[in-house]
Amino acid sequence: MKKILMNKLLLLPMFLFLAAFASASTAFAENMQEIRDTKQALMAGKLVVKGEATADQTLPVGQRKLMAMRGAKVIALREIAEVIDGVVVSGESTVANMSAQSDIVRSSVQGLVKGAQIVKEDYDQLSGIATVWVAVSMRGVDGLLPSLLPQAIQALPTAPSYQPTPEQARVAVVNYDGLILDVREQAFRPALINRVLSQSGDVVYDPAKVAQNILVERGAAEYTNDVGKAKALLSERGSTNPVVIKASGLVKSTDVQIGKDDATAIYASNQAKNFLEGAKVVFVLK
Numbered sequence: 001m002k003k004i005l006m007n008k009l010l011l012l013p014m015f016l017f018l019a020a021f022a023s024a025s026t027a028f029a030e031n032m033q034e035i036r037d038t039k040q041a042l043m044a045g046k047l048v049v050k051g052e053a054t055a056d057q058t059l060p061v062g063q064r065k066l067m068a069m070r071g072a073k074v075i076a077l078r079e080i081a082e083v084i085d086g087v088v089v090s091g092e093s094t095v096a097n098m099s100a101q102s103d104i105v106r107s108s109v110q111g112l113v114k115g116a117q118i119v120k121e122d123y124d125q126l127s128g129i130a131t132v133w134v135a136v137s138m139r140g141v142d143g144l145l146p147s148l149l150p151q152a153i154q155a156l157p158t159a160p161s162y163q164p165t166p167e168q169a170r171v172a173v174v175n176y177d178g179l180i181l182d183v184r185e186q187a188f189r190p191a192l193i194n195r196v197l198s199q200s201g202d203v204v205y206d207p208a209k210v211a212q213n214i215l216v217e218r219g220a221a222e223y224t225n226d227v228g229k230a231k232a233l234l235s236e237r238g239s240t241n242p243v244v245i246k247a248s249g250l251v252k253s254t255d256v257q258i259g260k261d262d263a264t265a266i267y268a269s270n271q272a273k274n275f276l277e278g279a280k281v282v283f284v285l286k
Contacts, residue, residue: 041138054127065130068123081109090252160203162263163202179282182244185286196257199258225285
């Protein structure tokens with residue numbers, strides 16, 4: 001009797017673990033959220049969409065589930081292709097625009113869709129509905145940003161780099177080592193490429209000058225909704241004294257304009273710290 005009781009006591013934690021796991025799995029399925037727009041994707045680091053499908057109810061139960069899951073995956077991949085096409089590149093341009101003009105971009109997008117990762121599968125026995133969530137990373141070797149940024153940068157309209165006079169730069173020297181752009185008061189659109197311009201249209205921050213390995217790893221900038229979070233993100237990259245600048249305007253909704261004094265201070269600090277080439281730039285969104 002004692003041995004039986006002991007075995008039951010030993011099995012109890014396992015039963016509790018399995019029950020907790022099942023509960024957590026159900027909660028995960030219920031809490032899985034789609035991430036479909038550029039802003040959310042850049043903040044979360046990935047695009048996530050779901051596909052749903054059912055199968056012929058006259059099929060055997062096992063085959064019905066298999067067919068429904070296959071259908072849901074096909075629909076999810078079709079959805080992720082449409083979402084990728086709608087991602088803002090810069091200005092008024094989207095990935096779809098670039099794909100129409102470039103075989104390289106088109107093949108890159110097709111590769112991203114084929115490589116989309118299944119992050120969750122679910123099947124409701126009662127309704128016969130299968131649901132599949134797929135995701136595409138924004139960063140990393142197989143992500144959206146490194147796949148499209150080289151071509152996107154080449155397609156940008158050329159503009160002169162911001163260049164203050166030596167005297168202006170000397171006076172403006174500050175020990176900044178990172179840049180935070182507060183765009184919460186502007187109708188700003190996050191994109192694969194967001195530049196920073198002076199009031200005269202000269203480029204203060206040009207993603208084309210960021211090191212290629214950094215573009216692959218983390219893109220041209222990061223995005224958050226809080227200045228404190230922005231500082232924390234830059235701190236992870238070694239920045240201890242970032243400057244926080246409020247945008248004074250926009251160009252085509254994706255390029256941020258800043259005042260002359262701010263532009264000169266950024267230029268002068270970057271001459272010493274090279275933080276722009278390291279993409280130590282964060283946009284704070286509303």
